[in-house]
Amino acid sequence: MTVSAQQEQELLQRVPTGLLINGEWVEASSGKTLPVYDPATGKELLRIQDGNSDDALKALTAADEAQAEWALTAPRERAEILRRAFDIVMERAEDFALLMTLEMGKPLAEARGEVNYGAEFLRWFSEETVRHYGRYGNTPESKLTMIVRHKPVGPSLLVTPWNFPLAMATRKVGPAVASGSTMVLKPAQLTPLTSQYFAQAMLDAGLPAGVLNVVSGSSASAISGPLLKDRRLRKLSFTGSTPVGRRLMADAAENVLRTSMELGGNAPLIVFDDADLDKAVQGAMDAKLRNMGEACTAANRILVHEDVADAFQSKFAEAMRARKVGRGTEPDVNVGPIIDDKAREDVHGLVTEAVDAGAKVVTGGQKVEGEGYFYEPTVLSVLEDSPILKQEIFGPVAPVVKFKDEAHAIRLANASEYGLAAYIFTENHNRALRVADQIEFGLIGFNAGVISNAAAPFGGVKHSGLGREGGAEGIEEYTTVQYIGMPNPHTQN
Template sequence: MTVTAEREKALLESVPTGLLIDGEWRDASSGKTFDVKDPATGKVIASLQDANSDDAMAAFDAACAAQADWARTPAKERADILRRAYDLINERAEDFALLMTLEMGKPLAEARGEVTYGNGFLRWFSEEAGRHYGRTLTVPEGTLRMQVHHRPVGPCLLITPWNFPLAMATRKVGPAVAAGCTMVIKAAKLTPLTTQLFAQVMQEAGLPKGVLNVVAGSSASSISGPILQDRRLRKVSFTGSTPVGVRLMKDAADNVLRTSMELGGNAPLIVFEDADLDAAVEGAFAAKMRNMGEACTAANRFLVHEDVAEEFTQKFVAKLEALKPLRGTDPESTLGPIVDEGARDDIDQLVQDAVAAGGEVLTGGHKVEGDGYFYAPTAIKVEKGNPILQQEIFGPVAPIVTFSSEEEAIEMANDTEYGLASYVFTKDQARMYRVAESIEFGLMGYNVGVISNPAAPFGGVKQSGLGREGGAEGIEEYTTVQYIGIADPWAAVKA
């Protein structure tokens, strides 16, 4: 079903464009706005209030003022709010999907998938809110009773990226709400509209004022800078590039803040000679082309055993050539645009550099002419040492390189500063375990190309960050541990 211009206009007009501070939508004190563009057309689709440092601090003051009461709110009440929000998003699933397509570009089918995935974090953490167990036991000497409590860490700064506008917000807000933390969230300036609508839904679900504050702006540092310097802040959670994450960690060190950093990736996808090649092609396609390749978990390097490389490559290229780069609202679209012109230029430069270093383009390798920021789905055959193997591509480009042994594949996979996602295709389960214990990545998919799930801990090692989001581990990131030592109740009797 084709989405009409009237439907798009009505949806965009329903999204709040102000700053959410202490439960009220307000204008920015700067008196300025910034524009949001549709990357499929390059046209402005909305103008939002442009927050500055004063607005950021007003939002943070509201979060701090609400923290004590919110922390004392029973877990069941927090859980009920999250569950109501989950139900409301389900009711408005088409609105959220269309909004993400308009501001980020992904095809509607993928946007609907993100609504399901992202909303799952609200349901998961609504169930985890009341299950965050402590423990009670006697110390080994028998002299004390020990109680271990989990308490909210306190006011949080949440900084989300542009590539998964709903899922990255729910993955941070869900556990913060469940744990009893207040927060200020700053969405990426390229895709802030989904966060605006999500915040409105959280209000409708009954979240008290001041618990969630939203400040969008054209300058990230003017928002995050003053909040990071405030000693009342207790945690920062960031998803984005490694260089920015490193700077934030340095700033966070001054106040010894809890940090969760989900940073860059350079995921290897390893296809061994015994793999089910049809399954490997399907998995590789999903791991690479989901979200136009604009994902930190995207397969970035295709390491294929030399015995099956030709057949794998032929089948994989055929799938790429069947893709249709069209605006995401078009029913035939199977590949959306790159998020902006600068990002597309960066992708194209990586391809040209790879060719200059000896790479052979098998399909694609160029910008798509016309409106918007489309890039042709690309496969490029390269040799070890090609510079594209060391870069996070963040686009629909698949470098393919061969290997001859399990040891060589592991060595090639680990030849990166990053350590987020990885994928392995083999029929040999023993090999799977050997590889899993040898490669340096926080996530591994075995004979599958998409592994993210709200119930699973998500995060990386090395330059890909620290901490975990989702799973039972996700709520731990928003709590501190308190130990209470209690005098032995049998002390008088023993005496």
């Protein structure tokens, strides 16, 4: 059903507009505000407080002062806070979904899917909190007894992107809470509202003051810069572009910070000649058009065996043409807008460059006229040297390139600085495992276009980053290992 303007306004009135510092929503030191826009209309949704360096340091002070007591909080208590937060998010699921659609543009049905996905990190880490085991045993020569335990890493800076406003926050906040670490969360300038609404849910779940602080602002460097230089900060978790990630890693190195970096991607989707083409097309649609292609896991290079390339491309283009483009609150819409005008121009520039280099437009290829920042779902037929294959597209554009054999497909897949996600479509399980062994990616989808799950480790290799989020591995990113050696009582007099 269509969402009314009144429903939108009532929701926006419930969103906190301040900075969350030490359990209170406060005004920014500068007295300035930051506008948040609807990418489907280009119109302003709301104005929030525009935090700066002074606010960031106040937030870090709150986190630092809360750290000692929070670290000693019983794991069961932390677990139950996370579980209550999960319940609250699910109770407010429609609010979260609509808020993401308004500030980010994704269709409402897809936003509901993100609520389920994002909330699951809270439930998953509530369960992991009380199962974070250490080790106890003797050294090999039995002179010492070893106790190995995991301690909270301490105050952490969490920097989230605009494309998954809820899930990227829960994926970082969940394990930090579970570990006993305090936080300063810096949401993306383009989509801060969901994060602020989520932070209020954490307070409502009973999270103590100072454990989670939120500083939104128009200048990311004004917030992160002084924090990365401050010795009280012990951890940086960043999700965003590789160029920004490199700069943040360099800054973090000065203070020898623990870092988790989930950076760019340029995922290949490989369709072998024995693939079920209908399954492959559906997988390509899922992997390409999730979030309008604005995802680091998006399939940016569709590699298809030459024997089935024409049939696949025809089915794929037909499926892309059938998608309905529009504001995500409208019925039956399944492709929303690009996040802003600059991002849409960047996408169109990549298409234009590809066409100039010899690519053929199979379908789409144009900006949608009218208000908002819409772009047609696009399929391009390209050669393997096309410049668009080197780029992270971040839009509903799918370049299709042919390959000759398995070795050729592997070579094309690995011809990227990125190594986050890849997708393999074949009915031969041995081939899938053989190819997975040889391609350099942290995530592999086998006959599946969407594989992210709170229970699975998420992260890449090469220039796609360091560390893992989610899964049993996720909590490790927010802990340090402490070893205690003591005389073995059985070898002492």
